[in-house]
Amino acid sequence: MEFAFLLSVGVSNGCLYGLVGLGLVLVYNAQGIPNFAHGEFFMATAFAAYVANVLLGIPYALSVLIAIAFGGALGVVVEFLAIRPISTNRALGRASTEVAVVLSTVGLMITIKGLARIPWGDSVRKLPGAFSTDTITIGSLIISTQRLLIIVVAVALTVCLSIFFARTSLGKKMRATSQNTTGAKLIGINTGHIYSATWGLAAICGGIAGILAAPIIFLHPDMGTRMLLKGFAAACLGGFGSVSGVFVGGLLMGIVEIFFGRYLSTSMMDIFAPIIIIVVLLFRPQGLFGTRGAARV
Amino acid sequence: MLDVANLEAGYGPHLVLKDLSMQVPRGEIIALLGGNGAGKTTTLSAIMGLIPTRKGTVTFDNAAIHSKPAHRVFSHGVALVPQWRELFSEMSVYEHLELGAIQRGNRQSLGKRIDDVLDHLPELRAHLERRAGTLSGGQQQMVAIGRAIASQPKLLMLDEPSMGLAPLIVNELGRTIKRLNETGTSVLLVEQNMHLALSVASYVYIIRNGTIVKHGPTAQFHDERELFQSYIG
Numbered sequence: 001m002e003f004a005f006l007l008s009v010g011v012s013n014g015c016l017y018g019l020v021g022l023g024l025v026l027v028y029n030a031q032g033i034p035n036f037a038h039g040e041f042f043m044a045t046a047f048a049a050y051v052a053n054v055l056l057g058i059p060y061a062l063s064v065l066i067a068i069a070f071g072g073a074l075g076v077v078v079e080f081l082a083i084r085p086i087s088t089n090r091a092l093g094r095a096s097t098e099v100a101v102v103l104s105t106v107g108l109m110i111t112i113k114g115l116a117r118i119p120w121g122d123s124v125r126k127l128p129g130a131f132s133t134d135t136i137t138i139g140s141l142i143i144s145t146q147r148l149l150i151i152v153v154a155v156a157l158t159v160c161l162s163i164f165f166a167r168t169s170l171g172k173k174m175r176a177t178s179q180n181t182t183g184a185k186l187i188g189i190n191t192g193h194i195y196s197a198t199w200g201l202a203a204i205c206g207g208i209a210g211i212l213a214a215p216i217i218f219l220h221p222d223m224g225t226r227m228l229l230k231g232f233a234a235a236c237l238g239g240f241g242s243v244s245g246v247f248v249g250g251l252l253m254g255i256v257e258i259f260f261g262r263y264l265s266t267s268m269m270d271i272f273a274p275i276i277i278i279v280v281l282l283f284r285p286q287g288l289f290g291t292r293g294a295a296r297v
Numbered sequence: 298m299l300d301v302a303n304l305e306a307g308y309g310p311h312l313v314l315k316d317l318s319m320q321v322p323r324g325e326i327i328a329l330l331g332g333n334g335a336g337k338t339t340t341l342s343a344i345m346g347l348i349p350t351r352k353g354t355v356t357f358d359n360a361a362i363h364s365k366p367a368h369r370v371f372s373h374g375v376a377l378v379p380q381w382r383e384l385f386s387e388m389s390v391y392e393h394l395e396l397g398a399i400q401r402g403n404r405q406s407l408g409k410r411i412d413d414v415l416d417h418l419p420e421l422r423a424h425l426e427r428r429a430g431t432l433s434g435g436q437q438q439m440v441a442i443g444r445a446i447a448s449q450p451k452l453l454m455l456d457e458p459s460m461g462l463a464p465l466i467v468n469e470l471g472r473t474i475k476r477l478n479e480t481g482t483s484v485l486l487v488e489q490n491m492h493l494a495l496s497v498a499s500y501v502y503i504i505r506n507g508t509i510v511k512h513g514p515t516a517q518f519h520d521e522r523e524l525f526q527s528y529i530g
Contacts, residue, residue: 172395173396176392179386179387179388180383180386183379183385185371186379186383187376187397188367188368188401189368190368
């Protein structure tokens with residue numbers, strides 16, 4: 001009974017890590033940089049849902065859609081205003097450009113978090129869950145409806161994204177641009193638009209995770225930082241190459257973390273993510289499902 | 298069709314092309330020959346919009362394209378098969394052809410255009426589902442050409458397509474270039490393989506130190522020793 005309960009918590013946490021990791025992977029694959037501001041998409045979108053639903057009284061479903069649109073737009077704007085001017089600066093060498101872009105994401109992380117503190121301060125707020133009933137009973141297992149929603153949405157989103165990248169024209173252009181930017185330009189792909197779309201999609205992934213997590217972990221300007229670390233761990237564990245790999249990496253993270261926390265020490269839960277990152281980078285840098293050093297042809 | 302006039306371009310502070318002028322008339326195969334570091338690849342990169350030009354003009358079908366990025370140049374009907382192929386290693390051969398075709402023309406004709414490519418490059422039919430990164434050098438070259446011609450370009454630019462290929466494959470490559478030209482595609486061929494260049498081109502430009510030092514109909518260059526001397530200086 002306790003095992004099943006812990007498993008359900010671990011799986012739902014893992015789904016959140018997978019969603020956050022997915023956004024990180026999208027940007028990393030497109031531009032080769034870790035986006036340290038990704039946690040702020042998680043936070044800002046959750047707050048947008050809070051404003052729409054709690055403060056403005058807009059119905060929950062519509063609030064969620066507005067918040068997701070806000071998160072996606074934030075990702076596009078951030079790419080256009082803070083990333084593109086640096087990444088296209090020909091005066092910088094390739095290595096300098098990458099370092100500058102990474103530092104820019106660190107600056108964004110601090111800036112967005114700081115801006116969020118102006119209206120919200122340090123107090124904690126709560127976004128209501130999607131359902132009026134808090135729990136449902138499946139056999140002898142009592143599970144939170146919000147956690148069940150997290151699992152369903154995360155699985156559905158991962159499947160949709162896999163189909164999107166495999167079947168749609170935009171998805172294929174995104175894959176092409178991430179694998180070879182020059183090659184993409186040569187067949188008429190506007191790589192600037194693709195980067196914008198990628199940042200928008202990544203922010204949406206992080207934002208959906210934020211909206212789903214908010215009723216459980218509460219709203220706070222710092223809520224994205226902790227989740228960013230978990231998302232990085234999920235992406236490292238699954239491998240930065242595949243959508244489903246990151247999702248599985250997140251699941252493993254969530255499940256192992258909750259059992260370590262329960263049976264060894266709760267403090268293990270906070271240090272588990274950095275340990276995963278270090279161990280994976282040391283012994284299997286391509287992650288569980290990634291391929292080592294894919295050749296550029 | 299393509300008119301390059303007094304072009305200057307380079308990388309950072311390093312100026313590579315100096316007052317370079319050349320033309321590619323419609324329906325012709327033009328060869329641009331030169332030694333290592335002469336500026337051949339830079340010329341194609343500047344025409345394609347991969348690097349910015351500093352002076353001069355590039356016009357294609359009477360439209361100025363010298364200040365446009367590569368994806369806009371491509372939309373005018375100019376395609377480049379780059380020296381290093383620049384394929385998408387994890388994507389299938391079919392996806393390469395599809396992406397090449399999808400950016401120009403309508404979706405309805407997508408299947409037909411891919412079929413047309415496979416008629417030109419029949420050896421690709423057996424590898425449509427394979428990832429580009431798993432193919433041999435010759436097969437990758439065919440994918441790079443297929444991806445470019447799937448867009449049905451008016452001008453196809455090839456940057457040393459014979460590099461690293463076996464002689465038999467180079468001969469087949471020459472036949473493919475001629476077949477493409479016969480269907481109305483103009484070709485600008487950059488080569489170090491003089492046999493290939495002279496067997497397909499109607500007009501030859503020699504580039505040295507970033508500028509054209511000699512040009513004329515291919516017949517003028519049949520003495521390959523003279524040709525070689527002229528372009529290595």
